[in-house]
Amino acid sequence: MPPGPIGMHVCGPTVYQRIHVGNARPFIFSMWLRRWLELSGYQARLVLNVTDINDRIHDAARAQGIGSAELARQATQWYFEDTSALGLGRPDVEPLATETVPEIVALIGELIAGGLAYESAGDVYFRVARFPDYGLLSGARPEDMVAHEPGPRKEDPRDFALWKANKPREDTWWPSPWGRGRPGWHIECSAMAEKHLGPRFEIHGGGLDLRFPHHENEVAQSRGAGREFARLWTHNGMLELRAEKMSKSVGNIVSLRASLEAWGREPVLVFFLNAHYRSAVEYSDAAMEAARVQVADFRAAARVAEPRPSAFTWDSFRAALDDDFDTPRALSILHAWRAAGQVELLGRGLRVFGLAIDVDGTEAPPEVHRLAEARQAARKGRDFRDADRLRSEIDRLGWDVQDGSGGAFRLVRKRR
Numbered sequence: 001m002p003p004g005p006i007g008m009h010v011c012g013p014t015v016y017q018r019i020h021v022g023n024a025r026p027f028i029f030s031m032w033l034r035r036w037l038e039l040s041g042y043q044a045r046l047v048l049n050v051t052d053i054n055d056r057i058h059d060a061a062r063a064q065g066i067g068s069a070e071l072a073r074q075a076t077q078w079y080f081e082d083t084s085a086l087g088l089g090r091p092d093v094e095p096l097a098t099e100t101v102p103e104i105v106a107l108i109g110e111l112i113a114g115g116l117a118y119e120s121a122g123d124v125y126f127r128v129a130r131f132p133d134y135g136l137l138s139g140a141r142p143e144d145m146v147a148h149e150p151g152p153r154k155e156d157p158r159d160f161a162l163w164k165a166n167k168p169r170e171d172t173w174w175p176s177p178w179g180r181g182r183p184g185w186h187i188e189c190s191a192m193a194e195k196h197l198g199p200r201f202e203i204h205g206g207g208l209d210l211r212f213p214h215h216e217n218e219v220a221q222s223r224g225a226g227r228e229f230a231r232l233w234t235h236n237g238m239l240e241l242r243a244e245k246m247s248k249s250v251g252n253i254v255s256l257r258a259s260l261e262a263w264g265r266e267p268v269l270v271f272f273l274n275a276h277y278r279s280a281v282e283y284s285d286a287a288m289e290a291a292r293v294q295v296a297d298f299r300a301a302a303r304v305a306e307p308r309p310s311a312f313t314w315d316s317f318r319a320a321l322d323d324d325f326d327t328p329r330a331l332s333i334l335h336a337w338r339a340a341g342q343v344e345l346l347g348r349g350l351r352v353f354g355l356a357i358d359v360d361g362t363e364a365p366p367e368v369h370r371l372a373e374a375r376q377a378a379r380k381g382r383d384f385r386d387a388d389r390l391r392s393e394i395d396r397l398g399w400d401v402q403d404g405s406g407g408a409f410r411l412v413r414k415r416r
């Protein structure tokens with residue numbers, strides 16, 4: 001039995017407009033990874049935060065003539081709607097920065113007490129010179145910090161803000177020992193990860209663009225305050241757009257919602273499966289069309305009558321995902337199973353990624369499977385109260401779970 005539980009913190013979006021399809025990548029990847037860890041017998045807990053305090057929110061709200069709190073609330077709702085439409089379920093905790101201000105203020109207070117931070121005219125800055133390991137994560141030098149956060153109130157141009165004094169043009173603020181203001185962005189993740197996962201956790205994720213300075217600063221804050229913090233980092237590659245192609249179809253900035261409306265959720269998921277999470281991936285109509293064709297091929301597999309032997313077993317598939325979550329290799333195995341008419345293995349493999357071959361609605365959707373698997377795990381751990389709760393949730397979604405021998409189960413659609 002693997003050691004558990006596995007805590008995961010992933011940096012989520014800043015909410016001021018509909019999220020870009022590229023912002024869906026950390027969400028999709030971390031939901032897949034959580035599911036894969038659970039299927040591998042781990043207990044996993046995913047915290048994916050929402051940054052609802054930020055300069056961009058203030059700027060966008062002012063441009064639209066509405067309050068920034070109102071815009072952040074609206075855009076958070078859009079984010080929940082659009083990512084729910086991916087059909088992968090939700091993370092375990094989705095903390096908002098605005099809900100975490102007391103923990104943020106406390107952590108800043110600790111850093112000041114330890115000499116790693118200082119107050120200056122209502123701002124609070126992290127003293128980069130006092131954290132010798134600065135740069136270990138990203139390879140950046142403290143000097144590289146200078147361009148990112150200019151500010152005349154700093155002791156040292158390399159220092160970065162933990163707390164920002166309220167400016168006259170900002171319509172949201174919180175009280176603090178340093179006067180009214182708002183948290184900096186980096187400190188929010190240090191405080192949230194600790195609040196929901198404890199001082200040490202296993203996996204920290206987010207886009208490659210966040211490695212420096214955001215994640216480097218998170219490490220400085222949390223380790224500086226004596227926490228062990230994250231043990232492993234998973235940085236996903238960026239999504240690139242071919243501008244001339246995009247402008248013809250859905251505009252230069254493609255929102256997740258626009259992509260889902262144009263292509264449907266399964267092609268969006270298969271599009272991301274095609275690339276290893278660490279690689280950059282290019283979003284284009286041609287790439288989405290290729291993903292759509294793959295989905296159609298998987299669906300057609302359900303109609304192949306005679307299965308033929310395949311060189312790939314479930315262990316081959318497992319090995320691909322256990323090897324730094326190699327989804328392109330897993331996808332090629334799914335296609336090999338499809339070509340061989342191995343519908344059972346194909347369906348099982350697709351469900352890992354929230355996909356299904358079934359088109360007539362007789363197969364339970366991936367979210368119901370996930371609940372049923374969680375129920376099996378609860379039964380195995382003799383947590384019958386949780387098992388009952390999960391059964392009623394499955395029931396509420398219109399499915400009945402029937403137990404077989406050795407932990408096997410079957411999902412049957414309930415008659416209405």
Ligand SMILES: [Zn+2]
Nearest residue numbers: 011012189214
């Ligand atoms: Zn973060």
